[in-house]
Amino acid sequence: xxxxxxxxxxxxxxxxxxxxxxxxxxxxxxxxxxxxxxxxxxxxxxxxxxxxxxxxxxxxxxxxxxxxxxxxxxxxxxxxxxxxxxxxxxxxxxxxxxxxxxxxxxxxxxxxxxxxxxxxxxxxxxxxxxxxxxxxxxxxxxxxxxxxxxxxxxxxxxxxxxxxxxxxxxxxxx
Numbered sequence: 001x002x003x004x005x006x007x008x009x010x011x012x013x014x015x016x017x018x019x020x021x022x023x024x025x026x027x028x029x030x031x032x033x034x035x036x037x038x039x040x041x042x043x044x045x046x047x048x049x050x051x052x053x054x055x056x057x058x059x060x061x062x063x064x065x066x067x068x069x070x071x072x073x074x075x076x077x078x079x080x081x082x083x084x085x086x087x088x089x090x091x092x093x094x095x096x097x098x099x100x101x102x103x104x105x106x107x108x109x110x111x112x113x114x115x116x117x118x119x120x121x122x123x124x125x126x127x128x129x130x131x132x133x134x135x136x137x138x139x140x141x142x143x144x145x146x147x148x149x150x151x152x153x154x155x156x157x158x159x160x161x162x163x164x165x166x167x168x169x170x171x172x173x174x
Contacts (some may be wrong), residue, residue, distance in 0.1 A: 001047070001077050001078050001080075001083075002049075003166060004083065004085075004166070004168060005047040005078070005080070006018070007170060008020070008047075008170065011012070011170050011171075014167070016170075017044075018161055019045050019082070019170070020034075020045055020046065021038075021042045021043065021044055021045070021065065022042060022043065022045050022081035022082060022096075022123050023041060023042055023043075024037045024041050024043045025101070027096065027100060027101050028031065028098045028099055028100055028101055029098075029099035029100040031048070031079075031099065032045050032046065032048060032079050032080075032081065032098065032099055033048055035046055035077055035096055039122075045081040045082075045135050046080060047078045047079065048079045048080075049077070049078055050076055050077060050079060052076060052077050052158075054072075054075055054076055054103060055074055056075075057099075057130055057140070059103065059106075059110075062107075063107070063110055063111065063114065063121065065110075065121040066139075067124065067139065068124070068137060068139050068140070068141075068142045069142070070137060070142045070160060070161045070162065071124055071126070071137055071139075071161075073161075074094075074097075074126065074161055075097060075102065075106070077097075078097060079098065079099050080096060080097055081095055081096050081098060082096060082097075082101060083095075083096065083168075084168070085168030085169050086168065086169045086170070086172050086173065087157065087158065087164055087167055087169070088157075090129050090130065090133075090146065090157065091129065091130030092127060092128075092130075092164070092168065093127050093128050093129075093130075093135075093156075094126055094127035094135065094165075095109070095125075095126050095127050097169070102120055109125055110124070110125070112148040113125045113134075116149070121139060122138070122139055123136035123137065123139060123145065123154075124136060124137045124139050124149065125147075126161070129146050133146040133147060133148055133155075134146070134147040134149060135147075135157070136154070137161060142159075142160050142161065143156055143157075143158065143159055143160065144157045144158040144159075144160065144163075144164045145157055155166055
């Protein structure tokens with residue numbers, strides 16, 4: 001993720017400062033924020049490498065699922081407000097990891113997803129694609145897929161979360 005955030009900073013420093021602005025959320029621990037809220041209720045943020053490891057045993061126990069290691073690594077790497085970009089022809093937006101709210105938000109997402117998938121979590125939702133497809137991680141092998149919930153279909157996107165994030169681009173390629 002470090003490489004991704006360095007690329008994001010390069011673009012922000014080049015005039016795309018909105019890349020590090022996000023809607024202010026009073027429930028988020030403020031150490032991720034920089035400066036003051038602007039007139040549109042946006043605030044600057046900075047990615048912060050995590051030093052505190054989140055234990056997932058209780059969450060795994062409560063939803064009766066063991067997470068693929070890449071999901072745990074994702075949640076334990078950085079605090080950040082936005083992680084998005086283009087991968088192949090797809091615009092991908094992965095879930096933010098915000099201090100004080102990330103695990104509860106994730107738990108609620110998982111419960112809703114599980115309820116809509118016959119009470120099973122073969123895949124773990126971690127974001128959205130620009131046309132409304134769900135970005136999921138296969139909970140067995142860690143591959144990243146796009147789910148069309150309406151059609152009940154999946155398309156393989158990437159071999160791993162790491163591969164996906166490493167290969168995200170902030171501008172669409174021609």
